[in-house]
Amino acid sequence: MQRRLLIILIILPPLFSAITNPLFAQVSGYRLQQADSLYQEKRYIQSLEQYQAILNQKEFTPAMLLKMAYIEEGLNHIGKALYYLNLYYLTTNDKLVLDKMEELATKHNLDGYKNSDADIAFSFYYDYRMPISMTLSVMSILFLSIIFYRRKKGYRPVATSVLLFALLILLLVHLNVGEKNDEGIVGEPNTYLMDGPSAGASVIAVIDEGHLVEIVGKVDVWYEISWNGNRAFIKENSLLPVRL
Incomplete structure (x- = not known):
């Protein structure tokens, strides 16, 4: 059911991608075509590498982000799969993808994805x-x-x-009213949450990849986040900030 929903999501974006984000038009046609060809040939690892190179240039399409999420889910990289789904949602505001994210979060017991009426408002x-x-x-x-x-x-x-x-x-x-704080997704398994921005600080918890957390600030190579209502710190290379 989950993968079927994601396949449907992959099919939809080309219908409207040309009239949404101006960045879509900047994507290198040749490189994207090459990545798409690899994807169609089911050479998913190679296509993912090409898509990542395109995204690193701050270029993307909605369909590309969904394909990246599909590949990462197939590799059981749930954190990165949710990360690309979140980027897709930021790009399109497509509410359908929220169902997919909630399904994955529920299946893997991840925090941060269940929205109350107040959160939705x-x-x-x-x-x-x-x-x-x-x-x-x-x-x-x-x-x-x-x-x-x-x-x-x-x-x-x-x-x-x-x-x-x-x-x-x-x-x-x-x-x-202040701007909404950025959010980030834990991108690595067995990630340590510390009570201070230092490797010598006390460990608060060891969590799995995929949790969605609010980013409060940053100190050197540490992100300050909100975890279960408390302050915690996470290494920057273990967190994927949800921003384009």
């Missing part, structure tokens, strides 16, 4: 943070213009002034 808010800012700003300017116009006509726009005040308060609160 905040995710929606951050996805549309810029349009919300623009909408509130335009509405504030509109109400301010109405107030000036009505005063010029000799009216006292009390209701409009109250609405403008409420909009400005809402805009102020909105602008003071």
Whole structure:
């Protein structure tokens, strides 16, 4: 069922990839064609190497990311499979892939993938943070213009002034909400979580690959993360930050 769902996801992206992220058009046609040919010939390791080289150049397509996830899952590299699925979701906002990620997380007892109603609401808010800012700003300017116009006509726009005040308060609160912290996926099995950014710090836990964690900060070669509500540190080469 899981692999069938991923195959469906691989088929869909070419239908809309040309009109989404501008980076898609930058992918070297020859290199991508070569990687796709290797994939079709079931030479998955070789095709994965080609796809990784393309991604290292900050170039990609949605279908490419899904194929990489498919290969990594076949190799039982669950952390990297989930990493590429997350990149695909960042690129397309395709909700269907969330089901696949949750299936993998449930199967392998991984944390960070079950979203509460509040998590979904905040995710929606951050996805549309810029349009919300623009909408509130335009509405504030509109109400301010109405107030000036009505005063010029000799009216006292009390209701409009109250609405403008409420909009400005809402805009102020909105602008003071911090950016969403980055997330990362544990990319290596038997990864040590430490209570400080040092190899000599105490070990909090030893966890498997695939867990999704919130990145709080970075100290030298250590990422500071939130783990079960507590602060922990993980070596940077053991974490895959989910960003493009």
